[in-house]
Amino acid sequence: MSAKQVKDTAQEIKEHPMEGLLRMDRMPHIWCSTCGLGTTVTALATAINQLGLDTNKMAVVSGIGCTGRVAGYLKLDSFHTTHGRALPFALGLHISRPDMKVIVFSGDGDLISIGGNHFIHTARRNVDITVICVNNFIYAMTGGQVAPTTPVTAKSSTTPYGCYEHPFNLPRLAASSGATYVARWTALHIRRMTNSFKEAIAKPGFSFVEVIAPCSTLYARLNRLGTGLDLMKFYHDNSVIKHGIEPKDADIDFQSKIVVGKFIDIEKPTYIECLNDANKHVFGDKYKPYGGSDGSY
Amino acid sequence: MSAKQVKDTAQEIKEHPMEGLLRMDRMPHIWCSTCGLGTTVTALATAINQLGLDTNKMAVVSGIGCTGRVAGYLKLDSFHTTHGRALPFALGLHISRPDMKVIVFSGDGDLISIGGNHFIHTARRNVDITVICVNNFIYAMTGGQVAPTTPVTAKSSTTPYGCYEHPFNLPRLAASSGATYVARWTALHIRRMTNSFKEAIAKPGFSFVEVIAPCSTLYARLNRLGTGLDLMKFYHDNSVIKHGIEPKDADIDFQSKIVVGKFIDIEKPTYIECLNDANKHVFGDKYKPYGGSDGSY
Amino acid sequence: MKADPRNVLTGANYLDGNHASAEGAIAAGCKFFAGYPITPSTEIAERFARRIPLLGGVFIQMEDELASMNAILGASWGGLKSMTCTSGPGFSLMMENFGLGIMLETPTVLVNVQRGGPSTGLPTLPGQADMMQARWGSHGDYEVIALAPDSPQESFELTIHAFNLSEKYRMPVLVMTDECVGHMTEKVIIPPAEEIELVERKYTDKKPGEAWPYESTNGDIAPMLPVGKGYKFHVTGLTHDYRGYPVINAEAQKLKVKHLVDKINKNVDDIIWIEEKDTDDAEIVMLSYGISSRVMQPAIARARKEGIKVGQIKMVTVWPFAEKRIAELAGKVKSLIMVEMNYGQVFLEMDRIARGRCKTYLAGHAGGTVHKPEDIYQIIKEAAK
Amino acid sequence: MKADPRNVLTGANYLDGNHASAEGAIAAGCKFFAGYPITPSTEIAERFARRIPLLGGVFIQMEDELASMNAILGASWGGLKSMTCTSGPGFSLMMENFGLGIMLETPTVLVNVQRGGPSTGLPTLPGQADMMQARWGSHGDYEVIALAPDSPQESFELTIHAFNLSEKYRMPVLVMTDECVGHMTEKVIIPPAEEIELVERKYTDKKPGEAWPYESTNGDIAPMLPVGKGYKFHVTGLTHDYRGYPVINAEAQKLKVKHLVDKINKNVDDIIWIEEKDTDDAEIVMLSYGISSRVMQPAIARARKEGIKVGQIKMVTVWPFAEKRIAELAGKVKSLIMVEMNYGQVFLEMDRIARGRCKTYLAGHAGGTVHKPEDIYQIIKEAAK
Amino acid sequence: MKYWRTPLDIDKLKIPRGELHIIKERCKGCGFCVEYCPKDVLELSDEFNSKGYHPPVAARPENCVNCDLCEMLCPDFAIYCTRVEDEKEVAR
Amino acid sequence: MKYWRTPLDIDKLKIPRGELHIIKERCKGCGFCVEYCPKDVLELSDEFNSKGYHPPVAARPENCVNCDLCEMLCPDFAIYCTRVEDEKEVAR
Amino acid sequence: MAVTEIRITGFGGQGVILCGYIIGKAASIFNDQHSTLTQSFGPEARGSACSAQVIISGERVLYPYVTAPDILIAMSKDGYLTHKDKIAEDCIIVYDKDLVKLEKHGPKVKTYGVPATRIAEELGRKIVLNIVMLGFFGAVSEILPREALRKAVETSVPSGTEGLNLKAFDKGFEYGLSLKKETVATA
Amino acid sequence: MAVTEIRITGFGGQGVILCGYIIGKAASIFNDQHSTLTQSFGPEARGSACSAQVIISGERVLYPYVTAPDILIAMSKDGYLTHKDKIAEDCIIVYDKDLVKLEKHGPKVKTYGVPATRIAEELGRKIVLNIVMLGFFGAVSEILPREALRKAVETSVPSGTEGLNLKAFDKGFEYGLSLKKETVATA
Ligand SMILES: Cc1ncc(C[n+]2csc(CCOP(=O)(O)OP(=O)(O)O)c2C)c(N)n1
Ligand SMILES: Cc1ncc(C[n+]2csc(CCOP(=O)(O)OP(=O)(O)O)c2C)c(N)n1
Ligand code: SF4
Ligand code: SF4
Ligand code: SF4
Ligand code: SF4
């Protein structure tokens, strides 16, 4: 048998294929066992690798949350801002450096609860930012409180007897606000998710990918759903792929089928294109298309 | 000829049929000549009168703006809060007094720009509040800045060369967030608007009526659209009634047809119904349905 | 008015400061809690959410802190005792509408479980560096009431006290605790309901049509108008007159701001609650509040054992500041030492009031943990020189 | 570095303070303005919006003030000079993320055109009651730089100065003006571009892989890292080390907070800019800033005419406070008088520093209009007794 | 509160008639009432009120059918119409 | 960066083979890799790492086809697979 | 007069502020004086009372607000009524004849009426009433050179409207000149 | 001992805090002492190091944190390594045998190992490992009456799980007793 012995020495850390995109000096990360976040990060790193983009010209911005910690682990120019404010920070960064790809990596609470206003407005403006939202149906970082995504009857530390608020359907909200690319996958749809990330990053305009991911420590535990592994399986097995479906038909109920797929992929001028077109129209040749900071300041 | 001479004496002020619902001690109001706000207020007062509700048990909450001043003129328990925050204040008021009808009267900037997050979340929760948004396509109170409703190419003091941001379609945003009643009229659709106000107030749940109204001093002037009267006519003449249309087909462009009508009217349990149902389910008879403050404190 | 026995968990409980705060609020009759999670305050909300359904109240987790602050104002006007809790970042976000509460003269309670700042700082570790923000964090002139518990027991008691003060002075009241107290678990003795005295809200006794929402000036407290009873009153965050109607001029401004400031300044003797020990013969007086007032004690004990005459004042109310008493002491003692977990905040007020009549010292700390008693001791030694 | 002539409207202009601020920003090379309208500040945004398209920059009206504050931080990291403007209510909303700017050590400029508060207050009338909020409005410990112009001319100049200080000290800098100055139109002389000195941002000269974003402590200013150049750095609002990585403990907290505070405290001599007049022989020194420092002059002139030896200090930088000089004067003069349009804010700091060595007076005002010179005069008379 | 009324006596056609009340000082001369009166009852006057606006006058009061449109459209609560009791009877 | 490869030499079927690398100390024993390995290569070991987790071992390493699924799913960047150069030739 | 205080009063939309701006600019930029323009308007919105205040001085203006104006320009009845009693003893009142009905004033007060709204309406744009008033004010007050005011008008109105506005200015000025002549004649 | 300082260390999810809570409650509520429990956990999230600290005293506890624990309960290697050197001279170390490999300690330090995770796994719920540790700690430390600890367990665990937890407690306690006996026997 020519198979070599499995190596398991820590010396080989340097060879992990994602290491170029990860801050190895910060490993191990803080995420729990069977948390879906690490998997989603791998998918993003893979997407970036596969796109072959200049990683010097990419930035990631996060708010606060377990998901928000992504900015601390990805080896790009990376900004860990305040809770809910990743998008406006990213908008400023994007406008100042339109030549860079800006990715916002945010949790469901961060992005849609406290950050909800920025979400709808940045989408409305069709700002060329890629937004990845890890929806674990809960506020994980702070210990398992209800989120605007928590399905009805699901338990959280602030809905100890079961949630009774109607949740958002994030793809629908994104689409209604103006997003030009909208997709949803579970964390186990690893290759499809990676592909969506690639499409979203390549897309000029506001692109949004929701990733349904297990929070083992809080969501799974509070709802007696087993481990994150069970949840990972559960989400995947209970999902149906429906590309191009009307987002409003993609509501998520507790423990019922999760519709996944690419829902929206349309063309619409981005914020900066609109800005340049409008000014060109008004000022003619006097106007030099806006190009942002040349990076030299 | 038996027609009497037209009376025009100020003594008769007391007889104006709306006076029971207006704070006459605050007249004249601050709104400009040919502003559409007064007309909208009359429609609301008429709706309240026609519904025959106990006006002791109604409250109106506004944020800041020309529209926000409505709370100061309607003779109900009325709260002029801070810019953008009418909805959460109203939510607290409503939950504390579920027996009362709470109406939020808000401008497009107040409600959807700075207040956008509260808008989508209060709609999501289907809180039993009636929201009237006077959309004049601009920030009027502060002197005519761009709003998230300003149509592309329209001028404002902060888009002096024409707006280039994609605007929101408010009915679509409301519907996507969870509103159970959604309608839009122009200020000149006086009887239809009144009727929608009646339906919206009667509706249990989050009801939303958008009123397209002229701002003569700023929007009309900055865009050389004549007087408020011209604009009033313009909006009305350029509108088409399409009841039940998908809200996403009701985008507004600058100077193109405005789709008006009742778009959404669905049944869904309200926030307090959900709360009571959930707790009843968990606690059974131990749970007394939540009834709020009895008003005696 | 006595507390309702259904709301009171009478007996010996083993609770952390946050859970104790929640029990205090419930005992005080709080029926509406609008909050947004933030470490290290969230347990207050969580306990309230768990306890309130069978007590006839509502917990709602709002979309953010701005919404939370406004919701509790709305609910208070609607006739429910209401509260929220937060920590530094959320406290900053609440500041605009805390000001609305001040301006509308709305009773409500806000608990800030302080952590290390600025910005996201140290979410899980203590600080006391929001004390000046508590005093000055919203725009414009106004005065505040801020209490600081040093233990779960006091978290329970001062939360009730905060509700009482909020009704008495018709304003939002702050409980400024910190991560150490909030996450410290100790025995909390909850007395029987009949031993818990509550301040009832005062509503007008005038008839609709005759009553206005702000019928008092110069710091006198006007009774509130109830909603839904035909008063059809109006209130606004704009500068307003006794009718609640906006009046945009300097005279109205003077009347209103003076009233807001006088409410506190004229009642300092009623509001201020400080606890003194060994100040009679003291040459050095240590001032502190909250957890720091507790941590300084081993250092004081050591110093006294060595014969240094150290007295101490624990400020239960930090704002308004006990100006009169401190001024008096400044004229008598050799040194005043402020012990607080920040770079010198309440210290500034002590220092000002000392007017150079004694030496003043700051025993400060950047936060992240409490002072080492040793460090405080060294400052006492220094001050005793 | 000199200003770019394309950005400078050299010559005599008739501008109000707000338009002058906008011109100052443009002259300073500001290329990104994210704002949210609010009376009485909006004209700054409006002018910027009108002027910038042909100058290669962007104005964006954000959805709210929280977004505005964050957007300018993002743009600053992206390499553009950025700014926002607001007034009281918006200032309160910006406080959380002003703290982020402090923590990330991000150069940017925030102009607060003060109006009467608290809450919505007096939108169209002046106040100076956000001065302590400027100092303490965000949670946690930190120091700020706040400038106060007294005229459109100074609005122009101090906005440029604010940009310079923000780059020099790598932090957000506040321009605390007010409605009166903002809406007051006067001649503004704008010098030729080559007479306008600008501070260039300092970027690291180390190579990617070798450089970290916070390679300094104790108040030394570390050069920034540019984005998009392969540094792949990380920054966070959590307490962090020189690498920008979060470190959640008391030691890291001490290092970081001390650094933030030292940045200012060690450089007060460079930062503080006060203008003295007649202080040499003065028995009474009047302190003031912004519009109040101007309004007090007729009163001072009148008093001097009557032989009262009144000197004056106009504080161009209000924060950091000119502690050294004021302490010096307190030891020499009979009285210090603070003239400000609030109920006593910066006064508290003056009073503290006086340490009882001279009498201190507050010439305060609730806002809504400026002081009557007569009222100030009466206080001088009182102080001269 | 007014509703549309059904004629009680169908033998006689009652033409509803209205009496107009104009509160000149409140009027801001917007012209909504003039423009949208279905019976063309109103005209803007030449007169200025103290704010400098031209309030309307009922140029053809006899035509008023008490439809309330002017009242509902007036943004300044400056005009309203009451029902005239002595209605004109018209033979069928 | 790895892509699915098309066999170059179609006469011989190259079964892609992988060499597994497990960084035990980083592993949090979630079992994703074990569960989703299409070739059932992995098992959780009995061993504890210093955090108290059981890292996987390659129980059937010869079955590994270098599909990378374990690598992509691992939330802790604790496992990866490299292509083994000396591929086994299989007669068609 | 070392210091001249001017108050212009009217309601929103009448161009009260612009009128003040032009006066201040004429003094400051085209007549080498110091001037400070401040404004006060109603509760943020248009349509309510509004007033502009200009102080012209040989030295830097320190106190920015008008206390007792030497000149009151009244474009609305409300504005006139609000401010009519807070004026200098020898105040010059310049008002729109059709909008403002004068009340009794002290003996030293001089008053000059002009049908500015009507003149503006005749010019086809009611909006230039403020510039008509301004011209009229220039002629009757004589505190600033006509050319300084004209230049200030020219450089302050929206581009494209200079002609109309200068015409309005001249109309007002001429009206003022002839009125002055009359007054002198009848004096 | 007037004051006993105890540190419990492990990682998130192991129930470290609950373990401390039960000890503190046993002392405070069921043994008429004062006790203060504080906790420190990693950067907000689970999965990282976490520790609980209990101070038991006859008087009110003033300084709330442990400085040099008299007892160290170690449920993870990381936790043990982090805290092993900051202990009292005569500290009692109680540790999970399978998770923690002891290093060298001073002569006065007493150490007691228990295969708590394995015992918990045998009981069918790995999650009760903290209660096994607790029982074991109770037996070997002898600072609190067994009954006080049992009552504290009973009133602190989620309702419905009392039986399992008491079983876990007793298992740990018994293991501790027999180990103690052994130690005494070999001593
Ligand atoms: C202003 C403010 N409010 C609250 C918090 C506390 N906080 C931190 S993370 C978080 C929620 C995280 O939830 P989510 O965004 O869903 O991320 P997850 O942890 O689930 O990945 C909250 C409320 C904060 N840091 N700042
Ligand atoms: C926190 C805060 N930001 C900004 C403002 C200033 N402000 C007052 S009203 C307003 C916008 C009003 O626009 P809209 O809601 O559309 O009402 P409108 O005046 O058009 O009726 C703004 C920005 C404020 N009062 N508070
Ligand atoms: S708490 Fe939940 S979301 Fe956070 S790291 Fe753990 S499993 Fe993941
Ligand atoms: S500014 Fe516009 S919205 Fe405001 S009152 Fe005037 S016309 Fe109406
Ligand atoms: S009531 Fe009708 S008919 Fe009569 S004046 Fe008014 S709009 Fe015209
Ligand atoms: S609608 Fe009202 S305000 Fe307008 S012209 Fe008629 S009466 Fe006057």
Ligand code: SF4
């Ligand atoms: S690479 Fe594929 S086949 Fe090989 S161990 Fe990983 S998952 Fe299994």
Ligand code: SF4
């Ligand atoms: S997926 Fe990674 S962390 Fe999970 S068991 Fe496998 S190697 Fe360990």
Ligand SMILES: [Mg+2]
């Ligand atoms: Mg989440």
Ligand SMILES: [Mg+2]
């Ligand atoms: Mg609007």
